[in-house]
Amino acid sequence: xxxxxxxxxxxxxxxxxxxxxxxxxxxxxxxxxxxxxxxxxxxxxxxxxxxxxxxxxxxxxxxxxxxxxxxxxxxxxxxxxxxxxxxxxxxxxxxxxxxxxxxxxxxxxxxxxxxxxxxxxxxxxxxxxxxxxxxxxxxxxxxxxxxxxxxxxxxxxxxxxxxxxxxxxxxxxxxxxxxxxxxxxxxxxxxxxxxxxxxxxxxxxxx
Numbered sequence: 414x415x416x417x418x419x420x421x422x423x424x425x426x427x428x429x430x431x432x433x434x435x436x437x438x439x440x441x442x443x444x445x446x447x448x449x450x451x452x453x454x455x456x457x458x459x460x461x462x463x464x465x466x467x468x469x470x471x472x473x474x475x476x477x478x479x480x481x482x483x484x485x486x487x488x489x490x491x492x493x494x495x496x497x498x499x500x501x502x503x504x505x506x507x508x509x510x511x512x513x514x515x516x517x518x519x520x521x522x523x524x525x526x527x528x529x530x531x532x533x534x535x536x537x538x539x540x541x542x543x544x545x546x547x548x549x550x551x552x553x554x555x556x557x558x559x560x561x562x563x564x565x566x567x568x569x570x571x572x573x574x575x576x577x578x579x580x581x582x583x584x585x586x587x588x589x590x591x592x593x594x595x596x597x598x599x600x601x602x603x604x605x606x607x608x609x610x611x612x613x614x615x616x617x618x619x620x
Contacts, residue, residue, distance in 0.1 A: 430458070
């Protein structure tokens with residue numbers, strides 16, 4: 414009797430298909446509105462195959478969102494490290510906003526579903542946000558040592574910066590109308606960068 418040979422490459426490709434289908438379905442139908450039968454049909458596999466790769470539907474959601482956050486923040490921090498000057502935050506934010514525009518399904522899952530699943534929030538916080546904050550903290554600490562930014566707690570600055578980026582993500586998925594033009598996203602990016610670099614207090618005004 415001939416047995417099927419499930420090679421590691423084939424298994425990896427199947428997992429990727431499941432995750433890609435899940436990202437699309439969770440974004441458009443919501444996690445609760447998507448069944449494992451829907452996932453299997455979209456991925457072109459038998460429903461039972463899903464459970465060879467993931468223990469349950471929640472595990473798929475956690476994988477999609479966690480990997481999505483890793484991709485989003487890694488791209489952000491990579492661009493930050495390659496920034497031409499410490500004042501070029503607006504350019505970084507503008508590029509990231511355009512990236513959000515190109516990955517709307519991922520944005521919906523990462524920023525919206527995490528609100529309703531505590532275990533997903535905990536996973537993202539422990540495995541993604543905390544590690545990315547460490548990287549951003551080192552970047553801002555170096556900027557302070559070089560005199561580009563005023564001396565303060567670099568970890569707080571890192572947390573504010575990443576939080577600002579999260580606001581940009583929520584703004585795109587909840588405030589900006591579908592099909593918004595790049596100019597609208599650029600305005601948000603530049604506004605956030607200006608607030609981050611200069612604050613909102615008018616230093617020229619008399620106290």
